[in-house]
Amino acid sequence: MLNRIDGELLPIKAHYFFFNAATGPMMQFLPTIAKQMHFSPSLVGKIFMILPISGLIAKPLFGGLADKFGLHKTFFIFFQVILAIAFYSINFIPASDYSAQTNLTCNMHSYLELASDNAISRQDIENIASVPSDDVSSCSLSCTIRTVSDVKALCNSWNITKYCDLAKKITANDVGNLDKLEFEAYFNNSHDLPLEQKSLNLRISNASFSDGQVYTTLCRSFSLRIPCQARCPKVPFLDQLIKDISSSQKPQLPAESFRWFLSASIISWIGMAVVVSIADAICFDLLGYERNKDYGKQKMWGSIGTGIFGLSIGYLIDVFSQGDGLKNYAIIFYVLLLAMFLDVVVSSTLKKSNLKVHNEPSIFYELWPILRESRVLVFAWWCIGAGMCTGVVWNFLFWYTEEISLSPSDKAWLKTLQGLLTGIQCFLGEMPFNFICGDILRKIGHINVMSLVLLVYAIRFMAYSMITNPWLIIVVEILHGPSMGLCWPTMVSYGDKVAPSGTKATTQGFIGAVFEGIGVSLGSLICGYLIDVHKGVTTFRIFSAGALVWLSLFWILQLILQRVKAYPLQQGHTHLMSYAPPDDDSIHMTMCQEMQTY
Numbered sequence: 001m002l003n004r005i006d007g008e009l010l011p012i013k014a015h016y017f018f019f020n021a022a023t024g025p026m027m028q029f030l031p032t033i034a035k036q037m038h039f040s041p042s043l044v045g046k047i048f049m050i051l052p053i054s055g056l057i058a059k060p061l062f063g064g065l066a067d068k069f070g071l072h073k074t075f076f077i078f079f080q081v082i083l084a085i086a087f088y089s090i091n092f093i094p095a096s097d098y099s100a101q102t103n104l105t106c107n108m109h110s111y112l113e114l115a116s117d118n119a120i121s122r123q124d125i126e127n128i129a130s131v132p133s134d135d136v137s138s139c140s141l142s143c144t145i146r147t148v149s150d151v152k153a154l155c156n157s158w159n160i161t162k163y164c165d166l167a168k169k170i171t172a173n174d175v176g177n178l179d180k181l182e183f184e185a186y187f188n189n190s191h192d193l194p195l196e197q198k199s200l201n202l203r204i205s206n207a208s209f210s211d212g213q214v215y216t217t218l219c220r221s222f223s224l225r226i227p228c229q230a231r232c233p234k235v236p237f238l239d240q241l242i243k244d245i246s247s248s249q250k251p252q253l254p255a256e257s258f259r260w261f262l263s264a265s266i267i268s269w270i271g272m273a274v275v276v277s278i279a280d281a282i283c284f285d286l287l288g289y290e291r292n293k294d295y296g297k298q299k300m301w302g303s304i305g306t307g308i309f310g311l312s313i314g315y316l317i318d319v320f321s322q323g324d325g326l327k328n329y330a331i332i333f334y335v336l337l338l339a340m341f342l343d344v345v346v347s348s349t350l351k352k353s354n355l356k357v358h359n360e361p362s363i364f365y366e367l368w369p370i371l372r373e374s375r376v377l378v379f380a381w382w383c384i385g386a387g388m389c390t391g392v393v394w395n396f397l398f399w400y401t402e403e404i405s406l407s408p409s410d411k412a413w414l415k416t417l418q419g420l421l422t423g424i425q426c427f428l429g430e431m432p433f434n435f436i437c438g439d440i441l442r443k444i445g446h447i448n449v450m451s452l453v454l455l456v457y458a459i460r461f462m463a464y465s466m467i468t469n470p471w472l473i474i475v476v477e478i479l480h481g482p483s484m485g486l487c488w489p490t491m492v493s494y495g496d497k498v499a500p501s502g503t504k505a506t507t508q509g510f511i512g513a514v515f516e517g518i519g520v521s522l523g524s525l526i527c528g529y530l531i532d533v534h535k536g537v538t539t540f541r542i543f544s545a546g547a548l549v550w551l552s553l554f555w556i557l558q559l560i561l562q563r564v565k566a567y568p569l570q571q572g573h574t575h576l577m578s579y580a581p582p583d584d585d586s587i588h589m590t591m592c593q594e595m596q597t598y
Contacts, residue, residue: 009298012283014346016302019080019279022339023272024306025313026087026332028422029415032398033329034261037093041399045528047262048395049521054266055273056517060509062274063281076278077347083271084340086264091333093260099231100242104143105201106157106224110217112139112185112202114230114241137235139202143181143228153224154181158207158215181226184208185217200241234326236411282350300431307426309335314419318412327415374564375498376507378557380514382450385550386487387519389457392527392543393484394520397421400536401470410470417470424477425484433485437493440486446494447558449486454551456483461544465537491515 034044062079066072103113145151148170155164166178186206204217232238283298313332321328398418405414433440441449460479467473491511499507523543530539 008351009286011346011350012279012286013298013301015279015343015350016299017305018339018343018346019275019305020302021305021309022084022336022343023087024302025310025419025422026336027394028310028398029313029317029329029332029418030090030265031395032327032402032418033090035399035402036326036329037257037261039258039261041396041528041531043258043528044395044399045525045531047265048391048524048528050262051265051269052516052521055269056513058270058273059277062270063277066278072278072282073347073350075274076282076350077344079271079274080340080344080347083268083275084337086267086271087336088333089264090261091330093257093264099229102141102228102230104141104204104224104226104228106153106217106219108219110157110204110207110219110224112141112187112204112228112230114200114202137232137238138184138186138208139230139232139235139238141181141183141185141228141230143226145175145178145181145226147175150224150226151175151178157219157224158217160209160215181228182210202238236326286351303426303431305339307423309339310422310426311419314415314417314422317415321415322412373498374561376510378554378561379494379498380511381557382454382550382554383491383511383515384519384522385547385554386450386453386457386491387515387521388523388526388550389454389461389543389547390484390487390515391520391523392461392540393480395524396527396531396536396539397464397473399531400464400540401473403531403536404468405470414470417474420474421477424474425480428478429480430485433481434489437486437489441490441493446490446497449490450494451551451555453483453487453490454547454554458544458547458551461540461547465540465544 031044031048034047035041039047062075066075100114102115105111105113145154148167151163151170152167154160155167184207185202185204186208187202187204206214207217208214230242232242287298313335316331317327317329320331398421401418401421402414405411405417410417444452456479460476460483463476463479464473467476495507495511527539527543530542534542
């Protein structure tokens with residue numbers, strides 16, 4: 001059996017495995033990493049609108065340079081290193097914190113008073129009630145001392161040595177020169193949390209200062225009421241509550257944090273775009289014309305890498321986050337570095353250092369006959385709709401699972417659930433449908449399959465919106481096969497059929513640009529905005545209705561083509577259209593959200 005293994009192809013198989021093992025889980029969890037850093041949905045939508053466009057610009061730019069100077073293998077390995085460094089740098093970006101104006105009050109017991117102009121929502125109350133009663137939580141407070149009485153109260157009530165010394169000599173003129181009172185306030189959820197319609201009072205049990213000393217916060221003869229700025233980044237339900245009740249305030253998102261995240265993401269995406277395009281070119285060059293049908297067998301190792309590591313990393317994140325209020329994503333970055341290191345090692349053993357360069361007509365010269373084809377333009381309309389739906393699943397499905405995960409048990413194993421979704425999408429969704437896609441296309445035709453994809457997306461989005469238990473999404477993900485699993489192979493195959501003579505490569509590039517650069521980008525932008533305004537349930541229902549509207553317009557355009565052009569495909573007789581896989585076997589290209597790495 002070992003004699004049948006082609007040693008020349010082992011490095012490219014290993015590359016696909018390690019590369020997707022590194023980047024697949026990273027790309028899937030990147031939106032939720034941004035969420036934990038307090039990036040808003042609309043901001044994340046804007047980021048994921050920019051990323052596909054940056055990849056589309058990078059591929060022809062660096063691909064052309066590699067062709068011109070014969071630097072294919074050099075660029076291949078160089079951009080692997082670049083994307084690994086850029087992705088890993090995200091681990092060091094400080095999260096932004098929401099803060100709210102509160103009052104520290106003292107009357108027998110000390111309380112942190114959170115008041116809102118709006119009524120505290122039912123969801124906030126449920127989040128508070130879901131926290132185990134024996135949990136001890138903390139918030140960071142920065143308070144302003146306004147009077148001499150405040151200084152004396154801190155001495156007599158909390159017995160803070162520093163303020164007892166000050167109380168003996170301070171005057172009213174000295175108060176304005178005092179540093180802010182900064183400390184960590186601890187409260188126990190077993191204490192009652194008096195909740196009124198527009199305020200929440202947290203009973204503080206202890207206070208810890210920068211010197212490490214802990215003080216009890218019982219009040220004695222003095223009362224106290226001073227304004228404070230509160231941050232609770234380690235307490236998810238309070239952090240969300242502060243965000244909700246301080247709707248007039250904006251999150252304190254440091255500009256450098258956003259710039260760092262955006263820059264690292266763009267550099268990473270450019271690196272992935274270059275690596276993916278050169279890897280596929282190297283793979284076809286290694287296979288040669290006679291064996292190019294075996295391309296899918298090489299690419300499948302990428303799917304296996306994403307599926308295995310996606311499943312395991314989700315579980316490991318939950319394990320390493322036990323007892324923490326926030327998820328610890330460090331394991332993703334360590335796996336990324338290890339897998340990319342192994343990828344560089346195996347890639348350096350590739351025998352192909354440079355590829356044959358063919359003198360082909362300019363893409364702009366070939367693009368005009370494509371744009372003149374009404375079939376291609378109607379097909380592009382479908383590609384945009386399918387791309388928008390795909391962008392929603394890629395970038396906001398995990399976000400939605402976090403939104404509907406309310407119970408402590410759901411939150412404790414949320415990343416395990418997301419890892420399971422990755423495995424189901426890979427092994428039960430896309431892989432099987434990549435193999436049966438050809439039979440489906442032969443039996444019902446391309447137009448009907450494209451219609452089926454949009455219809456299944458509409459059903460899928462509506463099912464998401466009706467789910468209250470996040471674990472039930474596992475059942476819905478069976479629909480990933482007849483939606484995304486059929487989407488990309490059908491798109492590549494149909495594009496191969498409708499391409500004007502001599503423009504097949506340009507047509508495929510045009511289709512990819514429309515699907516990703518317009519569809520995925522636009523879907524991410526719109527979905528982020530809608531989630532920010534209407535939350536996930538309403539957003540998925542809007543996209544469900546939108547998919548049906550897009551499908552209806554697609555069929556109207558097909559009917560118009562019937563009247564304009566009279567041949568079997570335009571007359572709706574899709575069964576008369578012969579099916580054959582594209583020359584480069586690209587029907588196997590959709591493996592475990594492979595398009596995310598373009």
